[in-house]
Amino acid sequence: MRSIMAVLIAVLTLHPAMAPAAEQVRRLTHYTHQRWTEEAEAPAPVSAIAQGRDGYLWLATGMGLFRFDGITFEPIALDGRADQDDLPSAILAARNGDIWVSFAGSRRFAVYRDGSLRPSAMPPAPDRVVSMAEGRDGAVWALTARFDAQVLRVQNGRWEAFDSRQGLPRDDALSLLTAADGAVWVSLTNAVVRLPFGGRRFEVVRATPRANGMLSQDFQGRVWLSERGGSYPLTGPGGRGQPAPGPPYRTDGAQIRGAPLFDRGGNLWIATRYDGVQRVAAAASAWGARAPPPIEARHGRDGLSSDLTNQVFEDREGNIWVGSEKGLDKLRPATLRSEPLLARPAAFGDKLLSASDGSVYIGEADAIYRVPLGGEPRVILRGQEPQSLCEAPDGAVWVAFATRIVVLRDGRTIRTFSRPDTDSIVYDCAFDLRGDYWISAAAGGLLRYSDGRWSTMFQQPDGEGFHPMTMVRDARGRVVVQWSLRRLAWLDGPAPRFSPLAQGRDPTAVTLYPTADGEVLAAGAFGLSRFKDERVDTIASDKGPGGRISGVVQTEGGTWLAYPRALVRIASPDLERAFANHALPPPSLSLGFGDGLTGRPHSHSQRTLVQGGDGRLWVATETGTMWMDPRRITRTNLPPGVAVRSVVGGGRLVRDPTALRLVKGISSLEIDYAVLSFADPRQVSVRYRLEGFDKDWIDPGPRRQAFYTNLKPGKYRFQVIAASNEGVWNREGATVAIEIPPTFLQSPWFIALCVLAAATLLWLFYRLRLAQMEQRIHVGHEARLSERERIARELHDTLLQSVQGLVLRFQSVANKMPPDTRSRELLESALKRADDVIIDGRNRVRDLRVAESPSDLAAILEERGAAAGFDPPIPVHVVTEGASRAVHPLVAAELGRIAGEALFNIARHAKAQTVDVTIHFTDQQLTVRICDDGVGIPADVVARGHKPGHFGLVGLRERAQRIGGRLSIANCAGAGAEITVKIPAKLAYADKASARSRLSSLLRLFGRSPVV
Incomplete structure (x- = not known):
């Protein structure tokens, strides 16, 4: 059974897929470091640090109060007025978003809220405030530097003082802490005291003569004391009970400045006077262990801004901030870790190879390293820079050097042989399915090592720029090579198989x-x-x-x-x-x-x-x-904080706006915003837009400002969103509602007035133009009347008189001729014809002389109807509508001729039984309508307005235009045709003459003369 377990353990250990990654202990050197000093225009010294609810870091410095977004240090002055003699001594970021600041010179308090720092109504503190904390109930506690250790509490708008009368020893106060159970702890030079939550009197927890202890609290809620004898817990978890026994951590209490800090990983950080910043790794979880954790330090020689440090602070993302006498430092647990041995990179980059046994081979400038599973790099070969690394099917690693090939197995050299001489270095290598070794030598071509012999393959096979470089073996065992700058080749057959590379202009x-x-x-x-x-x-x-x-x-x-x-x-x-x-x-x-x-x-x-x-x-x-x-x-999975820092418009700066109404007339804006992710501000993604102006989101890159010009009055909404380096988006972001009110010249009232004025001007221009046209027609009428009269006089005084004289002489001759002769009969007939001509001439002269008095239009039209020559005669009805008015003589004459021509055409072509002539008088116009019940006018003639080759209708329309009228033709609804003439009242009626005279005077006043 034991042998089986041993085999299983060996398999689990050797199989790369099952081997666990090494649990690497994070050292202080595994933290990234960034610093901001006075050389980079950062404020210094930094004595206190806090983080507001919005994500800003607040700094109490020797140059005043600042807030920091990871890129910009923004000074914040009290009521907008900087006072270099009244510097901040303590900062508190309250849970409700307020930032409490105590000033050393005036000993007064101020609160930053809604974009401005304003003095508190509270009376000044009795001495400089060294620390502030917020209680579980929201009360603000402040510890002063007064010898009798006065502690202040503000709640419900008033201060309450605690001193020796409430049990505080008369001693120098050092630190203040509000514990997880709500108790308030104070450390002094010679003692540690505690005020229970809701209590009225401090009790001594531990007497520590000249220990100068500083308080801190770990993630379990245990209260710790760091003093001359070291660092150790005073309570159990949650601030209650007794701690587990154990020896103190050997921290140097004599150098402690500011309250120590336990980060979220349980590491204890201590700011020191002259020794930089110290860290006790996993101090919280290692308490009581047999072997104490190591104590590390970071100094000025390691890049810290100063060995004189004042405070250590951890933000919400786990970054460690150190305020020093020369500036600000940030320490962040590094995801990528460097190895001290791997610091001599090869000229064209280290050669990396992941072997099938799970190890990694690294070729640097003068050595090759092997990293076993979960282990650290170990040198296996020194002396020369390798050119390529690749693994054979049997697990051996082949290394190409300038003149030889070295074969390694498990980090040991098992074989060495020479390589062919080429004009260039070996770029890469790979093994094919047969186990042959291929190397690419760029200008030197492709070489293959098979059965102990080298051969050159495909040397300059075509004109495509054969230049083999990178090589790999794919999952099917085929060798893939970058054949040229624009092609890949698969070497899995007798001839290469090519695929194009999507290279740009510079492959x-x-x-x-x-x-x-x-x-x-x-x-x-x-x-x-x-x-x-x-x-x-x-x-x-x-x-x-x-x-x-x-x-x-x-x-x-x-x-x-x-x-x-x-x-x-x-x-x-x-x-x-x-x-x-x-x-x-x-x-x-x-x-x-x-x-x-x-x-x-x-x-x-x-x-x-x-x-x-x-x-x-x-x-x-x-x-x-x-x-x-x-x-x-380590991922926080926190979306980055986003804030609109300020809006500048019209020379006015508004800080932390949420909604603002700007002054009138502004057309440009400058908006400063902040992305409050301190892990790596350069890796965040930002988008912004101004709704009502931008059509889409704008990517500003690293810029943290937005500029707008040519803005019109109206309501806008600026929104900025961001994503952290982890790809977590803050889609809600920060928004500002912006209203730009219009000036009077931009207001709707002004626009309406402009429209009204323009309409009035257009109306006046129309009236003026209409009057000008009326006057032009009137003057034309007068000129025509005068010309007709002149012609009538000339005809009467010359032609008619002369003809009359000739007729009389011929009559005298005829009287002397014998009667009943053929000659006298012919002469008498000629004289009769001459009399008719004289009578017709007199009638024409009479027609040329239009009566100067207003004419009776109805009588003229009745006369024209009687003279139309209807055969057989038909009734012509003349009807007057509206109040009859005297018509201008020339207009009446022209209307008579128009009616005569129209009635003549009806008599010739219409086959009508009756004709109705209607005269309609209105204040706007005079209308004459002639309608018959005949056959009507063809539709194509009505559409064109005339009959091709005939000019009767054209002549009627021209006569109407000469007197300023309009003539239209149409077919009646029942039968017959209709001719309508409409003339404006100002031209038609005789009583408008006085108005036209006034218009002539007005035109002359403006330098315009009527056009004839």
């Missing part, structure tokens, strides 16, 4: 990774491609974080990609969708410099990522090879 070497299911992933500057069953899917580089992908590893549930600035993990379902959509999704995790990545993944390495059998990932960087355990990444 480079690629990283190849064979997946467990037979696919091959190729990555490089172009992005990521997947070769699967003759199909190639590519995700372009501009769809990812950016830069060349130098390493690919698939782990359980995800794929890791090495970019120049980060290692990112893409969940498997997301990557599958990404190949379908040809766009990378946001990574589920991104690890950068803030997570311990001390150097960029090496861009010249064939593969910068491999996974060992214990689950650890190894990454070759420009500063050496590091490792991480992806199953033990």
Whole structure:
């Protein structure tokens, strides 16, 4: 039975899939470190640190009060007025979001709320406040530096003092703590006292003569004291009972400054006077153990801003902050850990190989290391930089050097033989299904070692730029090689089988990774491609974080990609969708410099990522090879805090706004926002938009400001959201409602007035133009009347008189001729015709002379009806509608001619039995309508308005236009045709003449003369 158990243990130990990852103890060197000093314009010294509910870090410094978002130190002045002589001495971040600040010079208190720091109404403290804490009931406790150790409590708007009358010893106070059970603890130079929750009197817990003890509390609620004799608990869990026995941790109490800190992992941190910051690893959980935990320190020589430290603080993400005399430091547990031995990287990047036994081989500048399962790197070969590493089917590792090949097994050399001389280094190597050893030598071509002999394969086989580089063996045992900068080749037959590489304009070497299911992933500057069953899917580089992908590893549930600035993990379902959509999704995790990545993944390495059998990932960087355990990444799963820090508009700054109404006339805004994730602010993703202006979300990159110009008056809503480096989004983010009121010139009233004014101007222009046209027509009428009169006079005075004289002379001649002669008979007939011509001429002259007095339109139309020449005669009815008004003589004459022509056409063509003429008088216009009951007018003539080749209707329409009217033709509803003439009242009626005269005067006043 024992032998069976031994075999099972051996199998579990040796099988790489079953071997557990090493439980690596986190040392202080496994923390990333970042510092802000006066050289970087950070405030100093930093004496107190607190974190508000919104996520800001608040700092009490020798330069005043500041809040910090991981990037920007923002000064906060009391009532907006900085006082360099009144510096903050203590800070408290209350649970309700208020920030309490005590000032040393004035000893007054102030509260930051709703974007401003305002003085409290409380009276000044009796001395400088050294510490503040919030009780379980929300009361604020303050410890002063007064010798009689006065403790103050504010509740319900008033201070209450505790001193020797309530049991406080007359001594120098050092620290204040509110315990998990609600009790208030105070440490003094010579004692530790406790006030029970709701109690009125302090009781001495422990007398500690000249111990100078400082209080702290661990995650179990135990109260600890760190003093000259070391650090030890005073209570049991929850602040109650007695602690378990054990020797004190040997911390140096003489150097303690500020209250010690227990972080969430149970580590005890201590700020010291001259020895930097100390850490007791797992102090809380290790209490009472037989072997005490180690005590480590970080000093100025290790990069700490100063050995003179004042306070240690842990934020909500687990970052450790140290306030020192020269600035601020941040320590964060590193996900990626460096190994001291692996610090001499090869010229073109370390060579990494994950062997089938679970170990990892690392080739550096002058040595090869082997990392066993769960172990640390161990040197197995020294002296020369390796050029390539690959594993044979039997598990041996073949290493190519400049002149020889070395074969290793279990870290020991078992064989060495020479390699052929080539003009270039060996780029990569692989074994095929037959067990033959292949190496790629770029310009030197492909070489194969088989049965103890070297042979050159496919040397310059075509004109496609044969330049073999990276090689792998896929899950089916086939050798895949980057044949050239733009092609991959599968060497599984008598001839290579090619697939194109989606390289851009600047092709480079690629990283190849064979997946467990037979696919091959190729990555490089172009992005990521997947070769699967003759199909190639590519995700372009501009769809990812950016830069060349130098390493690919698939782990359980995800794929890791090495970019120049980060290692990112893409969940498997997301990557599958990404190949379908040809766009990378946001990574589920991104690890950068803030997570311990001390150097960029090496861009010249064939593969910068491999996974060992214990689950650890190894990454070759420009500063050496590091490792991480992806199953033990400490994740907070907290969405990052987001805040709008300030809005600047019109020269006015509003801090921490939620809704604001800006002054009138503003068209530009500057909005400062903060992403309150301190793990690695450079790895957070940010999006913002201004609803009502932006159509989509904007990615600002590392910028923390938004600028807007050309904003119109209205209501806007600014929203900013962010995701942590773990890919956890704060979708709610921070919002600000912004209203920009309009000026009078931008208001709806002004716009309405402008519209009204424009409409009025248009109406006036229309009226003016209409009057101008009326005047033009009137002047034309007058000119025509004058011309007609001139013609009538000329005809009467010349032609008619002359003809009349000729007729009289011929009559005299005729009288002298014998009667009853043929000649006299002919002459008499000619004279008769001449008389008719004279009569017709007189009638024409009479027609040319239009009466100057207003005309009776109805009488004129009746006369035209009688003279129309109907045969047989038919009734012509003239009807007047509305109040009759005198019509302008010229208009009446033209209407008479229009009616005469229309009646003549009816008599010739309509075959009508009756004709109705209607005269309609209104204040707007004069309408004359002539309607018959005849055959009507063809529809095509009505549509065109005239009959081709005939000009009767055209002439009627022209006559109507000359007097400013409009003529229309149509067929009546029953039978017959209808002709309608409409003339504006101002042109038709005789009583409008005075108005036209006034208009002429007005036109002359504006420098316009009527157009004839």
